[in-house]
Amino acid sequence: MSIRVALPIKALLIVSALALSACRNPDRFADGTGGTNGANGAGGLGTDGVSTAGLGDPSNPKSVAYFNQSVGDRVHFIVDQWTLTDEARGTLSGQAAWLKANPEYAIIMEGHADEQGTREYNIALSAKRASSAKNYLVSQGIAASRIQTIAYGKEKPIALCSDETCYSQNRRAVTVLSLGAGT
Amino acid sequence: MLSPSFRPALYRHEDRMTRSHSLARILGPLALCLGLLNAFAAQAEEPHITFDTPVIEPMPYAVPDFVAEGGGAGDAAHNIARVVADDLTGTGLFREIPSGAYISGIASFDAPVAYADWQAINAQVLITGAVQASGNKLVVKFRLFDVASGAPLGDGLQFAGSAKSWRRMAHKVADAAYSRITGEGGYFDSRVVFVSESGPKDARQKRLAVMDYDGANVQYLTDSKAIVLAPRFSPTGDRILYTSYASGFPRVNLMNTANLSTQVLDEQPGSMTFAPRFAPDGHTVVFSLEKDGNSDIYTLNVDSGALIQLTDAPSIETAPSFSPDGSQIVFESDRSGAQQIYIMPAAGGEPTRLSSGKGKYGTPVWSPRGDYIAFTKIGDGRFYIGVIRPDGTDERLLTASFLDEGPTWAPNGRVIMFTRESEGAAGSATLYSVDISGRNLHQVTTPGAASDPAWSPLLP
Numbered sequence: 001m002s003i004r005v006a007l008p009i010k011a012l013l014i015v016s017a018l019a020l021s022a023c024r025n026p027d028r029f030a031d032g033t034g035g036t037n038g039a040n041g042a043g044g045l046g047t048d049g050v051s052t053a054g055l056g057d058p059s060n061p062k063s064v065a066y067f068n069q070s071v072g073d074r075v076h077f078i079v080d081q082w083t084l085t086d087e088a089r090g091t092l093s094g095q096a097a098w099l100k101a102n103p104e105y106a107i108i109m110e111g112h113a114d115e116q117g118t119r120e121y122n123i124a125l126s127a128k129r130a131s132s133a134k135n136y137l138v139s140q141g142i143a144a145s146r147i148q149t150i151a152y153g154k155e156k157p158i159a160l161c162s163d164e165t166c167y168s169q170n171r172r173a174v175t176v177l178s179l180g181a182g183t
Numbered sequence: 184m185l186s187p188s189f190r191p192a193l194y195r196h197e198d199r200m201t202r203s204h205s206l207a208r209i210l211g212p213l214a215l216c217l218g219l220l221n222a223f224a225a226q227a228e229e230p231h232i233t234f235d236t237p238v239i240e241p242m243p244y245a246v247p248d249f250v251a252e253g254g255g256a257g258d259a260a261h262n263i264a265r266v267v268a269d270d271l272t273g274t275g276l277f278r279e280i281p282s283g284a285y286i287s288g289i290a291s292f293d294a295p296v297a298y299a300d301w302q303a304i305n306a307q308v309l310i311t312g313a314v315q316a317s318g319n320k321l322v323v324k325f326r327l328f329d330v331a332s333g334a335p336l337g338d339g340l341q342f343a344g345s346a347k348s349w350r351r352m353a354h355k356v357a358d359a360a361y362s363r364i365t366g367e368g369g370y371f372d373s374r375v376v377f378v379s380e381s382g383p384k385d386a387r388q389k390r391l392a393v394m395d396y397d398g399a400n401v402q403y404l405t406d407s408k409a410i411v412l413a414p415r416f417s418p419t420g421d422r423i424l425y426t427s428y429a430s431g432f433p434r435v436n437l438m439n440t441a442n443l444s445t446q447v448l449d450e451q452p453g454s455m456t457f458a459p460r461f462a463p464d465g466h467t468v469v470f471s472l473e474k475d476g477n478s479d480i481y482t483l484n485v486d487s488g489a490l491i492q493l494t495d496a497p498s499i500e501t502a503p504s505f506s507p508d509g510s511q512i513v514f515e516s517d518r519s520g521a522q523q524i525y526i527m528p529a530a531g532g533e534p535t536r537l538s539s540g541k542g543k544y545g546t547p548v549w550s551p552r553g554d555y556i557a558f559t560k561i562g563d564g565r566f567y568i569g570v571i572r573p574d575g576t577d578e579r580l581l582t583a584s585f586l587d588e589g590p591t592w593a594p595n596g597r598v599i600m601f602t603r604e605s606e607g608a609a610g611s612a613t614l615y616s617v618d619i620s621g622r623n624l625h626q627v628t629t630p631g632a633a634s635d636p637a638w639s640p641l642l643p
Contacts, residue, residue, distance in 0.1 A: 118545040120458040124478040124499040131476020160384045160608035
């Protein structure tokens with residue numbers, strides 16, 4: 001992960017995890033592995049929806065926090081594009097290596113867009129971004145069955161201003177880990 | 184008997200119509216407001232006003248409080264007249280003469296109208312009405328008069344309904360008046376489904392809500408647990424399509440407005456669905472389906488479940504909208520390298536590119552009248568709402584701002600509502616309305632931030 005915003009990453013991730021858990025279908029959650037907390041304090045997993053994983057200790061290389069902060073959980077895109085930059089490929093290669101070493105995690109690949117587009121187009125564009133990142137991980141040996149993609153369009157910005165300093169952070173694909181890859 | 188109006192200036196001289204002299208005189212200035220016909224323009228009092236004149240003179244009218252016939256109708260008699268006035272004045276085409284200027288009032292619904300008193304205050308149109316209340320029921324009667332010629336404009340009408348529906352009866356009075364004066368269909372007795380927004384930009388809460396076209400009677404249809412986007416009414420207004428993230432992934436949902444029950448359409452694992460709209464038949468839904476990152480356009484028959492793929496391209500295909508006759512679909516695609524608008528046959532097939540200007544074009548929506556397609560344009564860092572004819576001519580931009588998007592048509596195809604979002608970290612979304620001549624741009628009242636409006640058909 002090269003450039004980082006000053007905002008505390010952990011806080012962001014917690015917010016993100018809360019938001020995701022709000023989307024979880026409670027029935028599916030009940031059918032999942034809820035209640036069994038892994039070594040990293042992971043939560044339950046839905047069979048089809050979104051799931052959460054505890055962050056753990058960022059100094060532990062097997063923790064989700066380490067993945068998020070040290071490996072880097074996200075890659076960025078140039079305006080209206082979904083092809084991966086060299087920097088993005090580097091980050092994703094690091095992710096692939098970590099995921100091989102930690103096969104118990106499944107992946108939700110979130111695609112996002114900045115606000116400079118219409119709503120439907122941005123969903124389609126962010127689907128292409130999520131898919132680009134997923135395909136790169138697969139090309140690096142990660143099983144496609146471990147990765148689900150979600151297109152959020154411009155619905156979940158993390159940087160709020162209306163200029164390129166924020167837009168460049170919002171055009172992203174984020175690798176969200178959850179326990180239960182079923183491997 | 185009246186023809187389509189709101190005709191753009193370029194086409195104004197092509198139509199000639201015959202009409203009663205008194206009606207034409209009433210319509211004259213209004214016809215100009217709407218960019219209408221030179222048959223009327225020739226008779227207008229100010230013949231040099233043209234469509235391009237930036238300032239227009241709205242038609243002066245009077246709508247005294249309706250007559251309360253019997254006890255218990257006094258409030259309704261006043262309130263209904265006020266809603267009629269709000270509807271008509273809100274179009275930007277009419278100017279109400281305040282009651283303080285009246286020389287005489289309307290003491291009885293059936294008494295002869297003192298035309299001279301209304302002529303003296305320059306009213307061109309007079310609307311009179313009466314309200315009877317009995318128990319939980321209201322009966323509303325109204326008449327419309329051409330003041331200058333001293334004659335009624337059409338026959339009187341009567342509406343009956345529950346006391347609760349007094350606003351709807353007022354909208355029906357205003358629709359009848361608007362329709363008789365402009366020759367256009369009405370649109371006041373209609374509803375708008377939209378996304379009600381709250382919370383900061385990075386934790387936006389979104390709920391589906393529905394309201395009268397003027398912002399009254401807001402009802403919420405979903406809670407804010409899941410992101411919901413872009414609701415659309417069925418052709419009869421009995422169902423609403425929308426995109427929900429309730430499953431964790433964007434999926435097209437169908438809600439029955441009578442009982443708010445919902446079902447997910449076409450739940451295929453590993454795919455996402457979004458941007459739904461009904462076909463005019465009310466049984467077919469057209470939408471985008473995403474697989475392996477690629478979005479194409481499909482139709483689904485909601486009765487049989489039959490799924491048909493209409494486009495098959497590696498580019499983005501989304502935002503489909505049927506023509507009102509059901510024969511064609513307009514949609515957006517970036518197959519040329521940037522977002523542009525295309526039209527294809529309803530069963531799929533080779534699309535024809537519609538948009539040709541600089542910039543990107545998206546969210547095309549076919550007018551219920553078929554004569555225009557509304558769109559969002561992006562260029563030079565600004566967003567615009569515009570209209571274009573289905574043959575690609577007569578493109579006009581109606582609005583411009585930091586972020587305007589997602590037009591929806593009023594049932595009469597002459598007014599457009601859309602989302603306008605403000606800039607910056609505190610930016611929020613509001614609903615705006617504009618008519619297709621580009622006039623009368625104004626914000627629509629909503630209880631809070633709001634986006635993604637979709638107009639219902641005219642209510643029965």
